[in-house]
Amino acid sequence: xxxxxxxxxxxxxxxxxxxxxxxxxxxxxxxxxxxxxxxxxxxxxxxxxxxxxxxxxxxxxxxxxxxxxxxxxxxxxxxxxxxxxxxxxxxxxxxxxxxxxxxxxxxxxxxxxxxxxxxxxxxxxxxxxxxxxxxxxxxxxxxxxxxxxxxxxxxxxxxxxxxxxxxxxxxxxxxxxxxxxxxxxxxxxxxxxxxxxxxxxxxxxxxxxxxxxxxxxxxxxxxxxxxxxxxxxxxxxxxxxxxxxxxxxxxxxxxxxxxxxxxxxxxxxxxxxxxxxxxxxxxxxxxxxxxxxxxxxxxxxxxxxxxxxxxxxxxxxxxxxxxxxxxxxxxxxxxxxxxxxxxxxxxxxxxxxxxxxxxxxxxxxxxxxxxxx
Amino acid sequence: xxxxxxxxxxxxxxxxxxxxxxxxxxxxxxxxxxxxxxxxxxxxxxxxxxxxxxxxxxxxxxxxxxxxxxxxxxxxxxxxxxxxxxxxxxxxxxxxxxxxxxxxxxxxxxxxxxxxxxxxxxxxxxxxxxxxxxxxxxxxxxxxxxxxxxxxxxxxxxxxxxxxxxxxxxxxxxxxxxxxxxxxxxxxxxxxxxxxxxxxxxxxxxxxxxxxx
Numbered sequence: 001x002x003x004x005x006x007x008x009x010x011x012x013x014x015x016x017x018x019x020x021x022x023x024x025x026x027x028x029x030x031x032x033x034x035x036x037x038x039x040x041x042x043x044x045x046x047x048x049x050x051x052x053x054x055x056x057x058x059x060x061x062x063x064x065x066x067x068x069x070x071x072x073x074x075x076x077x078x079x080x081x082x083x084x085x086x087x088x089x090x091x092x093x094x095x096x097x098x099x100x101x102x103x104x105x106x107x108x109x110x111x112x113x114x115x116x117x118x119x120x121x122x123x124x125x126x127x128x129x130x131x132x133x134x135x136x137x138x139x140x141x142x143x144x145x146x147x148x149x150x151x152x153x154x155x156x157x158x159x160x161x162x163x164x165x166x167x168x169x170x171x172x173x174x175x176x177x178x179x180x181x182x183x184x185x186x187x188x189x190x191x192x193x194x195x196x197x198x199x200x201x202x203x204x205x206x207x208x209x210x211x212x213x214x215x216x217x218x219x220x221x222x223x224x225x226x227x228x229x230x231x232x233x234x235x236x237x238x239x240x241x242x243x244x245x246x247x248x249x250x251x252x253x254x255x256x257x258x259x260x261x262x263x264x265x266x267x268x269x270x271x272x273x274x275x276x277x278x279x280x281x282x283x284x285x286x287x288x289x290x291x292x293x294x295x296x297x298x299x300x301x302x303x304x305x306x307x308x309x310x311x312x313x314x315x316x317x318x319x320x321x322x323x324x325x326x327x328x329x330x331x332x333x334x335x336x337x338x339x340x341x342x343x344x345x346x347x348x349x350x351x352x353x354x355x356x357x358x359x360x361x362x363x364x365x366x367x368x369x370x371x372x373x
Numbered sequence: 374x375x376x377x378x379x380x381x382x383x384x385x386x387x388x389x390x391x392x393x394x395x396x397x398x399x400x401x402x403x404x405x406x407x408x409x410x411x412x413x414x415x416x417x418x419x420x421x422x423x424x425x426x427x428x429x430x431x432x433x434x435x436x437x438x439x440x441x442x443x444x445x446x447x448x449x450x451x452x453x454x455x456x457x458x459x460x461x462x463x464x465x466x467x468x469x470x471x472x473x474x475x476x477x478x479x480x481x482x483x484x485x486x487x488x489x490x491x492x493x494x495x496x497x498x499x500x501x502x503x504x505x506x507x508x509x510x511x512x513x514x515x516x517x518x519x520x521x522x523x524x525x526x527x528x529x530x531x532x533x534x535x536x537x538x539x540x541x542x543x544x545x546x547x548x549x550x551x552x553x554x555x556x557x558x559x560x561x562x563x564x565x566x567x568x569x570x571x572x573x574x575x576x577x578x579x580x581x582x583x584x585x586x
Contacts, residue, residue: 113583144575151578242562243401243533245408251570276402276430284409308582 006051008042009072010065014058015040017096017333019089029053064328071177073098078175079204079218090169098184100333101161102177107327108309115305117157117181122206128221131207132228143235145256149198150301153183158205160198160303162187164336174201181205187339190294191301192259198301199226224269231256231266240272246284250295257298261285302339310338374554377472385556386537389522390453391460395434397558399462400526400535403427404561407528420464423528428462431524435460448485450521457519460537461489465525470534470557476525481547489521490543496520497541497553523549533561 015025026036029050038044039054046054055062073095108114120138125131136142139156146152150160163170163184171193174183183201185194203225208218239255241248244267246260253263264285268278285291313323324331376382386393406426410419432442432451439454450459463482468474478486497520526535535558542551 111585113581113585115580145572147572147575148578151580155578155580242564243404245405245564247408247566248564254570255572257572274398276398277405280402280405280409284405304578304580305582308580312582312584 005066006039006045007066007069008040009070010067011054012040013070013072013096013099014054014060014064016092017060017100018058019093020058021089025054025057028057059330061328061330067328070099071102073102073175078173079201079208079222086169090165094163094165094170094173094184097161097163097165097333097337098173098175098182100327100329101159101182101184101337103327103329104323104334104337105159105180105182107323112309112312114159115155115157117179119156119158119181119202119206121209123208123210125207128203128207128224129228129233131203132225133232135202135206135229136232143232143238145235146195146199146230147257148301149195149230150185151304153198153202154303154305157181158183158202160185160305161337162303162339164340172197172201174204176205176209187300190259191298192253192257192262192294195257195298195301196226196230196259196262199229202226202229227262227266227269230258231263233270236266236270236272241267244273244277244281246281246288246290249281254296254298259294260290306338375472376554376556382556382558389458389537390438390440391435391537393558396431396524396537397535397561399427399430399434399524400533400558401561402430403462403526404528404533404563423526424462424464427524427526431460431462446485448489452519459489459519459521460524461486461521462524462526465523465527465534465536467527467529469525469527470536470560472557475550475552476527476536476538476555477548477550478523478525479527482543482549483547486549487543487547490540490549492518493520493539493541493553531563531565533563535561 015022020028022036022040023033026033029036030053031050035046035050039046039050045051051062051065055065075091075095078095078098118139120134122131122134125134139152153160158181160183163172163186165186170186171189172183172185174181176182183198183205185197185201187194189197200222203222204218207221207225235256239252241252244264249260249263249267253260256263258266261282264273264278264281267273268275273281288295321331324334327334376385382393386396403423403426407419407423410422428449428451432440435451435453436442441452441454443450443452443459448461450461452459464479465476466479468476470476496518520539522537522539524535524537526533536555537558538555539553540549540551541553542549544550
């Protein structure tokens, strides 16, 4: 993996990961813009001193800048939800995290057998609602609520990572890399929002694998898919409120583990709420601040695959540092991808038994500091 | 006269120029406003909001149909296009919406209601031996030109009952005690506050992650 030569694609990735323009990076390390541009084009290599400065400025180890080509993720290869409000730098930062997730996935897949992708291709499905039904049938989920979206995706071969970027800029994104689907979730949202994001990205993965509809249409379809996937029509009809009030919806939403706003939306879609009723509920939900702070928030979901991988590695005394070292990335990069949970355990030198790591309360405690950042 | 059967209710309402759906939607909106109140609101507020929102919804429903709004003397009415019929919204007691009971307004009413009922008596040529109101309260303005119906609603534990009714007398306690005609509307069922929502017990997913050898 490590030949000694400087690899321009790695510089580009590191720069974008930090949300820097070439101009800005040039200023930080005290060179002309054209030098940085030449480094990235591969026209010439930074000398030892410049490489050191680049590494420092970008907070990546020097070793990162040499090695195999890295796949640069381009905006059109991934689904971005909040496309309109996102700056190019924010998008690049998220994509940079995605590229590092590819590195980590490759490293893990060389050592572990993970589930293979089992997602139907529904790009020809007529409506998102029908597609959601199709996926439910394909996976044998019936009309039951989804207990854990992250585990479900992982069991079906989706690699799920956490996204540690500003919550207002990127909710989530997903992509296909060859035959492996990836989903990135911003974990600074409520658990319910994050589950909806996961279902939304699943929608993109099955509906838009070949990149057909773009922009607003694709987003609307993915939202409709997520809504129908998490709250199947028949199951909603069976629990139809007699008279939907916000207080009742707060109780009812626990059945599907969705946000109160998502439930109101779904009730309206399946025809259980009149327009004025839905509008009044929306106004009240907003005025109570529930769009920002979910009432009765559910327990946060985390990755089971990563927890198991890291538990196994810990038994082999593999430390957090050693994984990051092998990938030549800062340890924090790994930590941000793995729901802030699994690697923290690796730093503990006590021979605690690996299965404890998988217990939910453990995971929750470990992940909570991340949420408060 | 009591109207309960669907054909009778619909026929009578349509003669008055309204529909059951329109009236009960107004009551629903009022209930939703009521339900949006929290323990931090002053205790009087939920009932006032329910009433206020019902009045608003009723007007939003009827004004496009040619009715007009009147707040004369701070008495909030919606008046039909000919000016002969008005509807006022009031909270009723537990007899509201029940055929076997005779409802009353929940709270004692003020002079506006007394005038309105006096006007109803005059308009309908009801024989009144001794008017239940002092002479000074006798209607003397335009209000005596019209008949005023009451959209009564009552919040019970598991439903909101409502009716559109025409009062003919008011007692000395200033609560309505006689009805010339009552049109019972379908009750609006509510969800119980005590329903426990428990997701079904589902197995955890176990994902196979095997170390390569």
